[in-house]
Amino acid sequence: MTYAYFFGCVIPSRYPGIEYAVRWVTGKQGLNLDVVDIPEFSCCPVPGIFYSTDRDTWLALAARNLCLAQRGKMEVMTVCNGCYGSLLKATEYLSEPKRMGQVNKVLSKVGMKYTGIAEKGEGTRRIFRPVSVRHFVDVIHTDGVMMELAKGIKKPLSGLKVAVHYGCHYLRPTEHTAIDDANDPVKVDDIVKVLGAESVDYEDKLACCGAGGGVRSHVVELANALCEDKFKNISSENADVIVTPCPFCLLQFDNSQKTFTKRGIPVVHVAQLMAIAMGADVGKLGLELHNVSCNPLLAKIGMVPK
């Protein structure tokens, strides 16, 4: 199965280290998955703005991205909860013929048409299945890949206490996402364990970081207040690092902590942690670009801080 990278907006322009980590982990030096780039991908579009203000526009922009994957018959692999939620929901809306028709009218203006990916049906009948949108964590957490991951650990992160923050659009609403159990998710915890680290349980683990839905952009104090709650719960378990599968949650943790504490906890993306454990060049993971210093993290795992 060929996956098309979907990096979204935040990673390439704010945290390029995550992009490096994802490319490294999925590339030839890492798990060697079949991945390609589609440079024509645009913004997913960001749900907090477009889904909130005009569903038709949101759907058309999302459908455009899906059409690009449809051409190559690929599965879209997102590295961000927001992109995941946005594109997945789009595939569901597009499974209604009426909706698909409306969207295709708009897409015809740019010479595109969403149909889904054709599968061989009976005789001349063709069945179309929706374009498949997968989250990076879901792609990694399949039996074959997890085994490869376990074999590829060069630097086990033993002794590292990780607080996993799943993020809202990975978990909910359950009828749409269904990657993991909304009350008891395990996939990122499993990955952390395979990397040799310890995933600590903390109060209200599944709570929102406060950034989504436009809250960080509109009322940043409120977003910071929610983040502070998470910080209090995490720090009472003495975690060394916060790991999340969403760059927007990462941005929130990275920028918000300075408003309420002097001793912030470093936060990294799942892919960055994987890259460290699999022996990638730590200097290329962009950790020095993070606002909350990652030096304590590097020190804890016995690496020289940059």
Place this chain on the structure above:
Amino acid sequence: MTQPENTTDSKSSEKEAIGVFVCHCGTNIGGVVSCEKVAEAASKIPGVVVSKDLKYACSDLGQEEIRKAIKEKGVNRVVVASCSPRLHEFTFKKCVEGAGLNPYFMHMVNLREQCSWVHMKQPEMATAKAIDLVRMGVERSRLLTPLSPREVTVEKSALVIGGGIAGIQAALDIGEKGFKTYLVEKEPSIGGHMAQLDKTFPTGDCAICILAPKMVEVARNPNVEIMSYSEVVDIEGYVGSFKVKIRKKPRYVVEDKCVGCGVCAEKCPVKVPNDFDCGFGTRRAIYVPFPQAVPLKYTIDKENCLYFKTGKCQLCVKVCVNEAIDFKQEEQIVDLTVGTIIVATGFDAYVPLRRGVYKYWEYKNVITALELERLINAAGPTGGHLVRPSDGVEPKRIAFIQCVGSRNIKLQHKYCSRVCCMYSIKNSQIIMEHSPDAEIAIYYNDIRAFGKGFEELYHRVREDYGVEFIRGRPAKLTKDPLTENITIRAEETLLGKITEREYDMVVLAVGLTPAAGTGPIQKMLSLPVSDDGFLQESHPKLRPVETAIEGVFICGCAQSPKDIPDSVAQAKAAASGATTLMIKGKHIVEPLCATVTPELCLGCGLCTDVCPYKAIDLLDKDGQTKAVVTEALCHGCGTCAAACPQHAIAQLQFTDQQIASEISAALGMNNGAKDSAGGA
């Protein structure tokens, strides 16, 4: 029974003389449709000898007109164009029969619900439609067949499945009326869930105190045979003669010899959690479920008995003076034939989800209401002293959470369980009586205190006991790791604030779900099931205890969640329905069934696959396999007739030819050779 065979032969060899009666129904029809015009148009149809319009066809005067036409004018097919057959079909059938004509030669055309009432603003078009409808009816009437209803004998014995309060009451009533009743209960004792309760609302009567006398009474009744520790495994047949197979599970104790002295249980070394006490108490491997058990006979639990597991022990054998233990006892299959069946299989309490919001499986001090009943019951595992599971200390601050497992679309339990508001109110009163300094809060969505004495009790717990009612659905439960106290976070909607309060113990007011034992019985009898999963009654308003299967009645919580007085009332109603059948000794089966033409039948069995009522079977007839309809089970749905690839099955009174004749008439096409009187 030498009853004439029902066929599709419409006896059209005799000269037809059709009578058409168009009813005004006051202004219901007459105010929109011109009945005179309709009657006039009908009189022109070949074969119609009488065509009248009547003010009220169903009145004595109207019916007299119809009878006169039959007796004096020789009318032998009657078309009544009036209201829906659901209202007066029976009236007109009886009227026609009274004049000496087979009632199945009467056909009704609906000019009210299907014409005047839906086209009130268009009288001319409604009249034209009425004329068309009557013409269709006349064409069909030419093809009606003279059917005769069947009579089946009804055995004067009843089977009651389920020995809870509903089953017990039903068996009592039927037994009192003099009919043999088999009361089958899967547990070692009758009594059901009512025996587990502490006190009942609204009066505070002790549950077992009012139940035990009934249990004894039903055991004493000479007409009632209690088959405890038994299950119904198969039911065949139809109303009046149900063939039932019952499996009597082996107790390993001879019932005739056991006197219930209990010495065996005192000596038995095995202790296991007691189901009756919801796992809080223990019992021995040889046990009675509770002291007032009926029958008071001990039962050995094979899975935990040391003898069965290791071949050792046998202490019970040593101490039993009546030599009642028999490890070699085997299960018995009993075959019975009964005339009527009452299903009273009751409910199971809702079990909260694992990893659910209320953390029932994770926090020891979160319990269900049924568990609470055992903890406050004087005969329970703690002797009636309410203690909390984590440390055995008496809880002072207790919260009830309502609507657990009910009124929740996400869980697919959309219904309200009806009893939870009242039992929480009742339980809070009991707890306050025991410890007057306790503080109780009930988190509710709505309080449903609808019955006799209910609102008064609701008022009393607020006034006399200071129970606090908090409107809000708890969002989060957390536990203090040291004290194991539970904190509930909820938005108190009437305050408009999110609050967190700490409690020593939390009780979940769990709802009622259909009992696990109902499923197999439902399948055996092909009983319809409502959306909520409970057994479905014939009519929600007017026939609450009858079912679509003749001779089978339902009552109690098997039909829907309800409290004890409602269960008792339904049980009495079901018993009344059953005894009506049994007193008559016979039952009339409507002849509107499917009928098979054996010559055309290939024996493919497709009809047997699609029949929802198991009313058609493949039988061997003179070396050939043919489909045969059991008329008493057939509901006349027509599915087999539609499915038969050979067109070998016809649905009496709704044959292909009859329906086709109506369609042809509607389309203005004449029915082939039938445009003159008579003709085949």
Place this chain on the structure above:
Amino acid sequence: MGEVEKVFISGLSEKLTEDKIITEKDLDSEFATEIIRYGGKDVMTCLQCGNCTGVCPISLKIEYKTRTTIKYCQFGMKQHTLNTRWVCATCYRCYEHCPADLNPAEVMIALRHIAIREGIIPPFVKAAAANLMQFGLTVKPDEAMIKERVKMGLPDLPQTKPGWSQVRKEVVAIIEATKYDRLLGITSKEGVE
């Protein structure tokens, strides 16, 4: 105790107003239907149990209560919901817990749609949409980050390549086709190509 004393000893701390009664002229009877049109489910089925508020992280921090917003929607009090439309983080916890299978987060989304169409447009929305039309992404590329990317050996950002103008054109075409630009009052000419 202090507040109460102030009220009763030194007179009223609130100004007397006209009768505080809400009548039909304060209400919008079509509000609930409008919400369905913009994707919220029927708010009239809400039982007001308050579970959504209890799980909402935003309701804990500010006066806003999820349940009350739904109540205002049921009642038709459009004006009262004006200022609460942009605080929902769309975490969907409310939807997960609602026993009536409603989705308060989607109702908030519908309210946002309505607000936009009444001209209440938060600046960040306009800015992000303008960025999208200008750059094809909602986040402006950062010069410093582009340098970092080179250091890491990452491929050039697609936005810096010539083929990107086609992407931008398509995005703009879509936005213009759905008239989103007119809705928000932005144009593609706001920035440099």
